[in-house]
Amino acid sequence: MKRKMADTEQTNGDDTMISSITKQKKKEVVPGVIYLSRIPPFMSVKKIRDIFSEFGEVERIFLQPNERGANTKKGRLFTEGWLEFSNKKIAKQVAVALNNTNVGGKKSSQWYDELWNIKYLHRFKWAHLNERLAYEKEVRKQRMRTEISQVKRQAQFHIRNAEGEEVKKHIQERKRKQGKPVHGEKDGSVTETIFVITQKDTEEDRMLNKKRKLEGKKDTSISMTKGKKEVVRKKSAAAHSSFLKNIFSGGLVEGDS
Incomplete structure (x- = not known):
């Protein structure tokens, strides 16, 4: 009887081992x-x-x-x-x-x-997809918040400008009623002020301007030296012609008696 009990226990142990292996496979x-x-x-x-x-x-x-x-x-x-x-x-x-x-x-x-x-x-794994979707959702929210804040800043800027224009008009109207001069008006007519904005020269522009100035000075110096040479040449030619006249006229010049 004891032997039969041991056999049944052993078979039960084998069954549990087989079931655990199948679960592991699953x-x-x-x-x-x-x-x-x-x-x-x-x-x-x-x-x-x-x-x-x-x-x-x-x-x-x-x-x-x-x-x-x-x-x-x-x-x-x-x-x-x-x-x-x-x-x-x-x-x-x-x-x-x-x-x-x-x-x-x-x-x-x-x-x-x-x-x-x-x-x-x-x-x-599917968890990686959930992480990616959550990240993209957060990025979209952040982008939306940035765009909304930018729109709000622009709206506030335009509102401040509009309010400033209203205040300016109110002040000008009050000055007109008091008979005080209003900036930008002459004889009751409004003169439009034109603002000219010039861009600051870059380093390259400054170098080009300096080069042009040097070239201009060089051209003027060359023209001056050419003019001086021309004057000297004319003077030497006149002296040479008068010298030849003196030789061939025997030292007599027209008009001498």
Whole structure:
């Protein structure tokens, strides 16, 4: 009797070992995520689940809505998507088999000639996608806050300018009633003041101006030296001609008696 009890205990121990091994095998099944870089126009989440459920168990789907595209009666527009299969082996097979292939279905379908652009995301988990979406959401909020604050600053600036103009007009009107001169008015007529704003010269402009001044001085000095040389040449020519006249006239000059 004791021997039979020991045998039953041993068999029960083996059963528990087998059950623990099977549970461990079940735990080893890891989900896999595939990425759809393009979603055919107006294809819904339900339609994508129906298509990919033919290859394996689809757990979760997320499609990124197209913020620029308007929703119509045909459906909603999406830009990209992520699908999580319960088994990553199936996810890999689906990505390899369907990438750059036609969506197919009935020939009358609007997606018949569309192509799948699918990639298996190695070591990618759904938690990573949640982190990314949360980060993008926070970035959009921050961008929205920045734009709102900028619009508020612009509005306040215009309001202050408008209020300043109103105050200025009120002061001018009060001065007119008191008979005091108003700035910008002559004989009851308003003269428009024109402000001329000149840009400060850059270093390159200053160098060019300096070069032009040097070239101008050089040209004037050259012209002056040329004028002096011309005067000297004329004087020497006149002296030479008078010397020749004295020689050939025997030292007599016209007008001498």
